[in-house]
Amino acid sequence: METAYIKTPLGIAKIMGDENGISVISILDKGDISATIPVVLQESVSQLNDYFEGKRTDFTFKLNPSGTEFQQKVWKGLLEIPFGKTMSYLELSKQLGDVKAIRAVASANGKNPLWIVVPCHRVIGTDGSLTGYAGGLWRKKWLLEHENPSNQGSLF
Secondary structure, three states: OEEEEEEEOOEEEEEEEEOOEEEEEEEEOOOOOOOOOOHHHHHHHHHHHHHHOOOOOOOOOOEOOOOOHHHHHHHHHHOOOOOOOOEEHHHHHHHOOOHHHHHHHHHHHHOOOEOOOOOHHHEEOOOOOOOOOOOOHHHHHHHHHHHOOOOOOOOO
């Protein structure tokens, strides 16, 4: 497993993966930036940089997250939320076929190992509020505004 650390507007992104795909992308408040990027991580680093520069709305590198069958199902559902759009936990639960699974869906969402790429930041409360986000609500707000810029000021 190879690892790289890159600077983003939201902190240091830690990227881990191998020839089978990217397994982890997480955000750190501080850390050292990698002097060289391993070959197997170069495409993901390039695409993440393009995303932050406003040049990319989707990711095409291979993903290989580790999780339970249910978590994988939820993460796949998250990948279907379009760039610049949001969905409530309730809507996501309905889309996955079980409205009663809302807490389990929220839990799986919180365990998403692929920050930004599997867009858990696009899931909001039923009332439109920003709700829990492992990276901090300020990062969630930043990401949503980055993906849906408005001349009217803040969305939240």
